[in-house]
Amino acid sequence: MPLLPIIHLERCTGCECCVLCCPTQALGMRDGKAFLAHPERCDYEARCEEVCPVGAIELPYRIVMGTPEEDSYQEN
Numbered sequence: 001m002p003l004l005p006i007i008h009l010e011r012c013t014g015c016e017c018c019v020l021c022c023p024t025q026a027l028g029m030r031d032g033k034a035f036l037a038h039p040e041r042c043d044y045e046a047r048c049e050e051v052c053p054v055g056a057i058e059l060p061y062r063i064v065m066g067t068p069e070e071d072s073y074q075e076n
């Protein structure tokens with residue numbers, strides 16, 4: 001399952017900075033709050049997380065355990 005940005009609605013002030021800066025137009029506004037309108041467009045480059053002035057957007061990361069010699073990696 002792909003990782004997607006998490007928007008904490010209780011923190012969102014509706015400033016629209018993330019919507020305006022998203023290079024793929026993945027974000028939109030609904031009822032005065034940002035939301036992921038087109039998750040399939042998100043390339044997970046984290047610009048929205050950087051610009052949000054109140055820290056309402058979070059991009060979780062998946063930790064992958066393994067070594068360069070291994071052909072397959074094990075996800076945790």
Ligand code: SF4
Pocket residue numbers: 005021022023024025026027041042043044045046047048049
């Ligand atoms: S991570 Fe990038 S592409 Fe995805 S919603 Fe945020 S700004 Fe848009």
Ligand code: SF4
Pocket residue numbers: 007011012013014015016017018019033034051052053054055056057
């Ligand atoms: S930048 Fe942050 S506060 Fe502004 S609309 Fe986006 S999530 Fe809400």
